[in-house]
Amino acid sequence: MSNRDAQQDFRLLLEELYRERTLRFFKAGQSIPLRNQEIWIVYRGLVQLATLQPSGDEALLGLAGSLMPLGRSLTLLEPYHAVALTNVDLLRLTTEEIHSSPRLARELTEQMARRLRQAEALLALAGKRLVIDRLQGFLYLLAHEFGHPTGEGIRIDVRLTHQQFANALGTTRVTVTRFLGELKYRGLIEIGADRRIYLKEPQRLAAASCF
C-alpha cells in the first residue's frame, strides 16, 4: 500500500471513530501543550519538534505533518517543544484509546514508522561534514515528505525561514542564505513568487545525500 493510500485509510478511520470530537486549532507560531498519556495527531498543517541545547541553540528533532503523531510519550528529551509552523488542526488521543483500539494502533504503526524514517534521515544528514550536503539532503527530505509534483518541479509545501533551516542544519542563517543562492544559481532549485521552494532536479539532490 502506498504512503498516500495508508494516510487516506487512517483519515477515514479517524473520521469514523472521532466524528464528534472537536479538533484543536493552533495559530502558526503557537506552542502546543504536551501532556502525559496524550498523543496529538496532526490533522492539517505542520508542527516543529525541537529541543534546546545547553548552548542556547535549538536542535530540530522532527517535522510532524499530516497524520503524524507527537506527544510526550514519544520522546525521552527534556526540554521538548512542539510549535505550530503553520496554522494547524490537531486531534487529541489518549494512550488508553490507542491501546484499546487495535485498528487505531495498526494505522498508528505506519505513522510512527514515518516519523522514525524522518528522524533517521535527519541523523544521517547531521553526520555530514559539509553544510551544503546537509542542505541538499534536507531539501530532498522535505520534498519527499511534504512535496507535490508540479510543472515547475517538486514544490515543497512547507515554508521555513532561513533561521529555521539554520537550526535544522546546525549552521548560521547567513550560510543558509548563501547556499540556497548557490543551489538556485546551479539550477537545482527555484524560489516561487509564493516564496515556496521548487526542486528542479530532485535526483541530483538525492545523489548528494544517502537517499
Added chain:
Amino acid sequence: MSNRDAQQDFRLLLEELYRERTLRFFKAGQSIPLRNQEIWIVYRGLVQLATLQPSGDEALLGLAGSLMPLGRSLTLLEPYHAVALTNVDLLRLTTEEIHSSPRLARELTEQMARRLRQAEALLALAGKRLVIDRLQGFLYLLAHEFGHPTGEGIRIDVRLTHQQFANALGTTRVTVTRFLGELKYRGLIEIGADRRIYLKEPQRLAAASCF
C-alpha cells in the same frame, strides 16, 4: 504500563503467534540481510543500524535491542547496514502479517515508539558542540535502554568498541578513549573486569544532556 511490562506482553504474543517459526541466528559481526516487505524483530542480542557517508565515515542511526523492529521499510536511507553487534536471534515477519494482525500491530506501535525516541535522542546528541557532552548523553541513553541496575551502578549490557563510540559520536577513537578516561577519573563511570561500563552517577550524566 511500564516499558518492561510492554516488552513482556509482546514477547508472549510473539511466542503464541509464531510458536513454530524458527528464529534466525546471526553471529556478532555478521551483516543482516534486509528485504522489502519484511521486518526483523530482535529476539535476543543487539543490532547496529548505520549508513555510510560519502566521506567514507559510518554514521550510527540506531541500536536495535530486545523486541525492536528493523527493516528496509523502516528507513529512507541507502546504503543502510544492519550488523549484529552481539550474537543475535531474529524473528522474521512480513508486512502482510503485521497488517493482518491487529494485536501484533498494537504491540509493534510501542516498539516503533522506542526506536523513534532513541533516534530523537541521538539527534539531540548530534547537535551538541562538545564531544564530552555527546559522550555523556550517549552513555546515559545506553544505560536507559540497555542498562541494568547493580550494586556497582547501572551496568550497560552493550559492549561497544571505542571505534564504535567514535562513529556514533562523530569523533575519533583517540578522543573517545581520552574522554572515557576523564569520566572514569571524575568517578562518573567505571569499567568492570568484564569490560562493561558501569554508570556510577547517572543523574549527573543526565544533567549534562537533555534527558
